[in-house]
Amino acid sequence: ETGVTQTPRHLVMGMTNKKSLKCEQHLGHNAMYWYKQSAKKPLELMFVYNFKEQTENNSVPSRFSPECPNSSHLFLHLHTLQPEDSALYLCASSQTLYRDGTEAFFGQGTRLTVV
Amino acid sequence: TQLLEQSPQFLSIQEGENLTVYCNSSSVFSSLQWYRQEPGEGPVLLVTVVTGGEVKKLKRLTFQFGDARKDSSLHITAAQPGDTGLYLCAGEETGTASKLTFGTGTRLQVTL
Numbered sequence: 602e603t604g605v606t607q608t609p610r611h612l613v614m615g616m617t618n619k620k621s622l623k624c625e626q627h628l629g630h631n632a633m634y635w636y637k638q639s640a641k642k643p644l645e646l647m648f649v650y651n652f653k654e655q656t657e658n659n660s661v662p663s664r665f666s667p668e669c670p671n672s673s674h675l676f677l678h679l680h681t682l683q684p685e686d687s688a689l690y691l692c693a694s695s696q697t698l699y700r701d702g703t704e705a706f707f708g709q710g711t712r713l714t715v716v
Numbered sequence: 717t718q719l720l721e722q723s724p725q726f727l728s729i730q731e732g733e734n735l736t737v738y739c740n741s742s743s744v745f746s747s748l749q750w751y752r753q754e755p756g757e758g759p760v761l762l763v764t765v766v767t768g769g770e771v772k773k774l775k776r777l778t779f780q781f782g783d784a785r786k787d788s789s790l791h792i793t794a795a796q797p798g799d800t801g802l803y804l805c806a807g808e809e810t811g812t813a814s815k816l817t818f819g820t821g822t823r824l825q826v827t828l
Contacts (some may be wrong), residue, residue: 605758643720644759644804657815665735691758697818699808702747702766707758 604628607692607708617680622711624692625674632698633675634705635667639690650675651698660698682715689713720805720819728825729795737790737822739805746808748788748815753802759773803805 605626614620626633635647649657650669664686666678675692692708699705720741729735739748746774747766751759764780765788772779778791788805796802805819 643820646807646815649815691759700746700806702749702764704749704761704764705816707760709756709758 604694604706605708607690608713609711610709611712611714613714613716614682616684618682619659619680621679622677622690622692622713624677624708626673626675626692626694626706628694628696628706630694630696630706631672632695633669633672633673634693634695635677636693636707638690638691638710640688647677649698656698657662665694665715679713682713684715687713687715718818720807720808722805722819722822723802724822725820726760726823726825729739731796733795733826735792735795735824737792737803737824739788739790739807739819741786741807743807743809744785746785748785748805748807750779750788750790751774751806753804754800759804792824795824797826797828800824800826804810 608623631652633650637645637647646659647661648667653669653672659701664681668676689710689711691710693705695703718749720739723738747764749764750762751763753759761772763779768785769783775795780789792799803822806816808816
């Protein structure tokens with residue numbers, strides 16, 4: 602089992618579709634994160650969860666809806682997306698909320714294309 | 717949130733050459749990390765530096781944290797094709813727990 606697993610690896614969806622991204626970590630970590638990685642832009646933090654409670658929403662549009670049913674699983678529900686939302690979506694986890702050099706472990710990402 | 721500027725953005729070198737990648741900001745960071753991301757993968761942590769002036773070595777890679785904790789550099793000696801990837805610096809700004817700010821990235825290609 603890899604540390605942080607994301608599914609699907611690739612997703613193509615229309616602007617009227619509803620889809621979900623899944624992230625699962627087998628590391629026993631308490632904090633989980635969603636990041637967006639677009640071409641020519643730095644990695645952008647989207648959401649932070651600690652002990653399955655959301656602690657940060659980095660001004661993300663409501664068409665992105667996160668869900669964290671437990672400390673091991675994180676979902677990102679997508680609906681009525683725009684073409685500019687096409688990007689690599691990365692999930693990460695850490696033992697505790699990031700502080701003083703805590704290591705973040707990343708999944709392989711979901712490459713999302715909105716058509 | 718302050719921007720972490722990395723330079724150069726792209727670097728293409730031949731095997732055996734040395735190179736340095738820079739990460740600069742106007743903000744002070746409690747800690748700074750370097751990650752490498754290979755195509756189709758997520759970033760993987762290489763090192764964390766927490767003390768101003770700190771130098772860490774990881775085989776052929778040397779990382780330095782600036783004295784004022786606003787900048788960092790990554791030096792690779794005798795680059796190999798396996799070093800190819802996207803190098804990202806990431807910093808925790810003082811007073812912003814749980815928020816890791818990533819740099820703009822340096823894409824390195826090492827050819828035979």
